[in-house]
Amino acid sequence: MTQFIAIIALVLLIAGVAYFLGKRFQNREDAILTRLKSLAPQPALPALENPEVKAVVGWLMSQAFEQTGISVAGDKVAYQRIVEAARTALETLKTSSVATVSVPFLVADGQEAKHFETTITREAIAELVKY
Numbered sequence: 001m002t003q004f005i006a007i008i009a010l011v012l013l014i015a016g017v018a019y020f021l022g023k024r025f026q027n028r029e030d031a032i033l034t035r036l037k038s039l040a041p042q043p044a045l046p047a048l049e050n051p052e053v054k055a056v057v058g059w060l061m062s063q064a065f066e067q068t069g070i071s072v073a074g075d076k077v078a079y080q081r082i083v084e085a086a087r088t089a090l091e092t093l094k095t096s097s098v099a100t101v102s103v104p105f106l107v108a109d110g111q112e113a114k115h116f117e118t119t120i121t122r123e124a125i126a127e128l129v130k131y
Contacts, residue, residue, distance in 0.1 A: 051129055052090055052125060052128075052129055053083070053086050053087055053090065055125070055128035055129050056086035056089060056090060056120065056125065056128065057082055057083055057086045058128075059120070059124075059128055060082050060085060060086055060101060060116075060118070060120075061073060061079075061082055063116070063118050064078075064082065064103075064106060064107075064116045067114070067116055067117075067118075068106065068107055068109075068114035068116060069109070069114075070107045070109055070114060072106065072107055075107060078106050078107050081103050081106060082103065082106075085101045085102075085103050086101075088101075089101050089120055090125070093120070093121075093122050093125060097121060097122055098119055098120070098121050098122075099119065099120050099121075100117065100118075100119050101116075101117065101118050101119070101120060102115075102116070102117045103115070103116045103117070104116075
């Protein structure tokens with residue numbers, strides 16, 4: 001009877017280790033795939049007329065990637081929403097020193113929708129336009 005219990009314990013131990021390693025490799029595979037997608041050639045995006053809008057869009061796209069882990073450059077709808085948010089922020093900054101940029105449901109990673117929110121100041125815009 002003790003041999004039977006020992007065999008069951010060994011089988012459970014092996015199954016647990018296999019489950020753990022499977023999860024670990026799956027997470028690693030997901031991270032690699034995400035990285036590869038971000039390195040893939042991106043489709044051409046529409047040209048922006050205003051250097052301020054262009055600078056803010058670039059900054060917002062980088063901030064969105066940092067928050068969500070998903071590049072919005074390849075998603076034309078998400079990109080357009082970022083452009084609209086940049087234009088709205090610039091309009092707000094004409095009368096205020098700080099603007100909040102909020103784009104709910106910007107992108108999805110297959111499991112859940114990712115929301116994007118940040119703030120930007122007039123001083124930050126001035127620094128972005130310099131470069």
